[in-house]
Amino acid sequence: MSREDRSGDEGAAGAAPEQLALIRETVRRNKAPKAKPRTWRGAALAKELPVARVLVDKGVLHLDRYFDYAVPEELDEAARPGVRVRVRFGAGGRTVRGGRREGGSLIDGFLVERVAESDYQGPLAALAQVVSPEPVLDAELLGLARAVADRYAGSLADILQLAVPPRHARAESRPSPPPPPPPPAPEPGGWQRYVRGREFLASLASGGAPRAVWTALPGPQWAEEIARAVQATLASGRGALVVVPAGRPAARVDAALTALLGEGRHALLTADAGPEKRYREWLAVRRGSVRAVVGTRAAMFAPVRDLGLVVVWDDGDAGHSDEHAPFPHVREVLELRATRDRCAFLLGGWSCTVEAAQLVESGWALPLVADRERVRGAAPLVRTVGDGDLARDEAARAARLPSLAWQVARDGLRSGPVLVQVPRRGYVPRMACARCRAPARCRHCAGPLQAQDAAALRCAWCGRDEESWHCPECGGFRLRAQVVGARRTAEELGRAFPAVPVRTSGREQILDTVPQTPALVVSTPGAEPVAEGGYAAALLLDGWAMLGRPDLRAGEEALRRWIGAAALVREQGAGGTVVIVAEPTLRPVQALVRWDPVGHAVRELAERAELGFPPVSRMAAVSGPPEALAAFLAGAGLPADAEVLGPVPLPVAEAGRPRRAGDPPPGERWERALVRVPPGSGAALAHALKTAQAARLARGGGEAVRIRIDPPDIG
DNA sequence: AGCACGCCGACT
DNA sequence: GTCGGCGTGCTC
Numbered sequence: 186m187s188r189e190d191r192s193g194d195e196g197a198a199g200a201a202p203e204q205l206a207l208i209r210e211t212v213r214r215n216k217a218p219k220a221k222p223r224t225w226r227g228a229a230l231a232k233e234l235p236v237a238r239v240l241v242d243k244g245v246l247h248l249d250r251y252f253d254y255a256v257p258e259e260l261d262e263a264a265r266p267g268v269r270v271r272v273r274f275g276a277g278g279r280t281v282r283g284g285r286r287e288g289g290s291l292i293d294g295f296l297v298e299r300v301a302e303s304d305y306q307g308p309l310a311a312l313a314q315v316v317s318p319e320p321v322l323d324a325e326l327l328g329l330a331r332a333v334a335d336r337y338a339g340s341l342a343d344i345l346q347l348a349v350p351p352r353h354a355r356a357e358s359r360p361s362p363p364p365p366p367p368p369p370a371p372e373p374g375g376w377q378r379y380v381r382g383r384e385f386l387a388s389l390a391s392g393g394a395p396r397a398v399w400t401a402l403p404g405p406q407w408a409e410e411i412a413r414a415v416q417a418t419l420a421s422g423r424g425a426l427v428v429v430p431a432g433r434p435a436a437r438v439d440a441a442l443t444a445l446l447g448e449g450r451h452a453l454l455t456a457d458a459g460p461e462k463r464y465r466e467w468l469a470v471r472r473g474s475v476r477a478v479v480g481t482r483a484a485m486f487a488p489v490r491d492l493g494l495v496v497v498w499d500d501g502d503a504g505h506s507d508e509h510a511p512f513p514h515v516r517e518v519l520e521l522r523a524t525r526d527r528c529a530f531l532l533g534g535w536s537c538t539v540e541a542a543q544l545v546e547s548g549w550a551l552p553l554v555a556d557r558e559r560v561r562g563a564a565p566l567v568r569t570v571g572d573g574d575l576a577r578d579e580a581a582r583a584a585r586l587p588s589l590a591w592q593v594a595r596d597g598l599r600s601g602p603v604l605v606q607v608p609r610r611g612y613v614p615r616m617a618c619a620r621c622r623a624p625a626r627c628r629h630c631a632g633p634l635q636a637q638d639a640a641a642l643r644c645a646w647c648g649r650d651e652e653s654w655h656c657p658e659c660g661g662f663r664l665r666a667q668v669v670g671a672r673r674t675a676e677e678l679g680r681a682f683p684a685v686p687v688r689t690s691g692r693e694q695i696l697d698t699v700p701q702t703p704a705l706v707v708s709t710p711g712a713e714p715v716a717e718g719g720y721a722a723a724l725l726l727d728g729w730a731m732l733g734r735p736d737l738r739a740g741e742e743a744l745r746r747w748i749g750a751a752a753l754v755r756e757q758g759a760g761g762t763v764v765i766v767a768e769p770t771l772r773p774v775q776a777l778v779r780w781d782p783v784g785h786a787v788r789e790l791a792e793r794a795e796l797g798f799p800p801v802s803r804m805a806a807v808s809g810p811p812e813a814l815a816a817f818l819a820g821a822g823l824p825a826d827a828e829v830l831g832p833v834p835l836p837v838a839e840a841g842r843p844r845r846a847g848d849p850p851p852g853e854r855w856e857r858a859l860v861r862v863p864p865g866s867g868a869a870l871a872h873a874l875k876t877a878q879a880a881r882l883a884r885g886g887g888e889a890v891r892i893r894i895d896p897p898d899i900g
Numbered sequence: 901a902g903c904a905c906g907c908c909g910a911c912t
Numbered sequence: 913g914t915c916g917g918c919g920t921g922c923t924c
Contacts, residue, residue, distance in 0.1 A: 252924040275902065275923055289923080305924050
């Protein structure tokens with residue numbers, strides 16, 4: 186921008202807007218007629234479409250737009266839309282005598298588009314280099330990345346970092362083979378067990394785009410069912426994408442696809458592959474030589490050709506949330522893809538998230554379930570041990586384990602392995618009514634109450650102190666925090682059955698499978714090995730630890746984990762039994778007993794709607810130093826229907842403790858505010874936050890605040 | 901983040 | 913006149 190331009194703006198500060206526009210227009214016309222670009226070097230330009238619009242690869246929000254560069258004649262051929270380029274970028278660049286340009290540093294970018302002329306006033310710099318002719322960012326992927334960036338108030342460059350793997354020259358130089366012809370449509374297989382299963386598969390095979398929330402029957406067949414859905418989609422001549430939360434389930438779907446389709450039909454995109462392999466597989470997908478993909482969360486952006494189906498398995502698993510800003514979630518991204526590409530959508534799991542229930546409730550997706558009788562037949566028998574039982578149970582007090590659990594373990598060990606689910610350490614207890622166990626909630630915003638110290642209660646959302654709490658359910662006025670120590674219980678179990686081997690599976694060392702022989706398998710949630718032929722029984726000893734977490738999702742998450750363990754147990758007709766040590770009146774416990782995760786999610790959804798919780802409302806968390814946060818919120822121009830809760834102080838990070846993304850730097854006192862908007866205003870909220878953040882960053886001095894749409898831990 | 905531009909005070 | 917300090921805003 187020239188000096189004249191700037192002084193023109195200043196001189197017109199008091200002028201009417203039309204006048205201002207007129208002045209700008211005049212300056213523009215006089216100075217820089219829209220014509221072929223001039224470059225500083227005056228090099229020969231491409232004859233057709235000599236301007237390249239480039240997305241510079243900097244995650245900074247205020248650079249989240251395209252920059253125009255001139256295309257030199259010699260790069261004309263290679264400079265196609267979608268290729269990686271290098272350009273000079275930075276204020277360091279300056280024009281020196283003779284109209285030549287120097288300075289500015291070389292940075293990476295993507296060529297987004299070729300156009301005839303530029304809106305930019307002034308001479309364009311030339312593309313420095315086309316890194317490779319491989320068009321890695323096509324219009325479809327760009328559009329998706331843009332939509333995801335907008336949804337999460339993040340920058341396009343941040344999304345592209347997740348969506349386009351780093352280049353590897355050797356991988357690129359190898360040609361990819363042509364795709365094999367479509368396979369025949371599959372037999373319905375296990376899909377026959379679901380009410381509309383055959384129809385769903387048939388629709389996929391005939392090129393349809395059905396959308397379903399699938400409540401999978403317990404047992405290991407889900408992977409094969411997903412593979413059949415993929416095959417049906419391939420049979421229609423389209424591609425398919427499956428995203429699972431971790432490497433183990435990815436391996437299961439991978440095996441099922443190989444069994445059904447043979448080798449070379451699909452790609453496995455997981456985080457643990459090396460850079461070369463990763464890029465090679467990704468390229469094979471992009472080039473269309475592989476039409477089906479299974480992978481973990483980064484695969485959600487996989488550039489599958491002519492996408493016909495997206496699948497997400499177990500969407501409640503935290504593994505589906507990306508750890509890098511702006512933290513996109515697989516379910517949400519695949520929803521966007523299904524809508525944008527008009528392709529089929531399949532969300533499956535043994536359990537059911539509130540978000541999944543909402544997809545059905547809103548009519549966006551149809552439920553895909555088995556009838557009650559079949560569900561009951563496939564599930565194990567679930568028995569509960571509540572506080573009353575424990576109180577009456579002499580043995581339990583002595584040995585810290587209920588008699589029922591002993592019996593079930595002993596019986597089970599006669600015919601096979603017995604799973605013992607124990608809690609992970611580190612759950613923060615939530616306060617609940619000592620009498621009826623209803624969670625204690627803030628009377629103003631319904632956020633969870635937490636114990637400050639011995640006496641004081643404070644809302645974790647809005648920060649208000651609660652001095653005279655009483656239970657709205659039963660009128661009780663005493664609170665209790667629930668703490669459990671069940672690890673030792675498992676050890677005791679081991680001592681009680683000395684003839685039986687004890688195997689453990691946990692965070693550090695995860696067992697994949699265990700044999701059919703009798704054994705005690707002690708596992709933390711999510712790390713349960715699969716038992717050949719199913720477990721004879723399972724003991725779920727962590728009821729209170731799971732329900733006691735100060736998290737909106739505590740109930741849903743507890744149920745998901747219980748079901749995740751119980752689904753590995755034999756059906757009740759084959760003697761499969763589950764014992765859960767938790768109060769049988771609690772909603773998630775009842776849902777487990779009835780094996781009704783959907784009913785549970787539907788009720789939770791209704792309750793969330795009533796209380797103004799996500800996903801019925803959209804929430805964003807904004808955190809940062811108190812002054813910066815206050816300034817941000819004051820100037821953010823939030824939608825009129827936005828409601829700001831808080832800010833409240835965040836816990837100060839202790840030195841030596843592992844930090845999670847979004848935690849304040851050690852020793853700094855940060856605050857966090859929650860902003861919530863009603864349904865329909867989510868996009869406006871994201872836009873307002875993004876704009877405000879960009880303005881702050883552009884001004885330079887302003888300290889950045891952290892923004893997270895759909896925060897996972899809203900207390 | 902870097903870096904030039906421009907305004908303003910100090911000095912030849 | 914002209915040199916240079918720092919505050920502001922831009923990067924094709």
